[in-house]
Amino acid sequence: MTGGPASGDRSAPIDAAGRLGDVDPPPPVGLAADGLPFTHLTHPYRKMATQGAFPAPTTGMEPKMNEQGLFIRANETLHGVIRQVRPEQMT
């Protein structure tokens, strides 16, 4: 595939895999491979966590916002990026 931001062609469409032009595809974290929301991000970890495989996480660096605030911050940030996607790139 040609075009895309790396080549200066901003009009390249997104292909069937969701890739833009000739830009490298993003890492898999944002893609739910089986269509389940967030499954591949969390499912194996969840399964093991519920089996007691991992201790309760602590970082010593607690976020300034709670989970609700952080979700909204993340979602609005993503929304802000989406607003910059050109209409022809959404096909």
Next chain:
Amino acid sequence: MNLYTYEDACVPGVSNGDAKQPSNDAARVDLLGEHPQDDYSRYSDAADAAVRALADPSRIVHISYGDFPASDYLRDVTIQRGLSAYDTAKSIGADTALPADLVQGLWSMIVPIAEQLREFGVFGPRVEVPEDAPLQDRLLGLTGRQP
């Protein structure tokens, strides 16, 4: 982008404690019509509103992979959407700087589980970043991204 929309579309129902979402088939439905930006905004705003209205983050919600406290669900989707914001911005050549408070929050959420997620293939190999680098760069390196 439709996947992002679908993820937002799930948030109100999950947050409300609804039964498991009809994930696979629903995710294949095109939620974006002739005005995709408007449609995306509608789902995104509804997701934000649902999370704002969540009175008890400890309530159990039903996800396709099990039942968990809403706060855990929100953590997972926050990680997903925060990193997707960076990935998408990079893909379209937009500014990739994330808000500082979001970076801090993602860092705190991801550090404890980063290696486990890496084992499962969620993150690629860690990219070494100097300890005195900006926190976003360290976050990207931690999640297998080249700053």
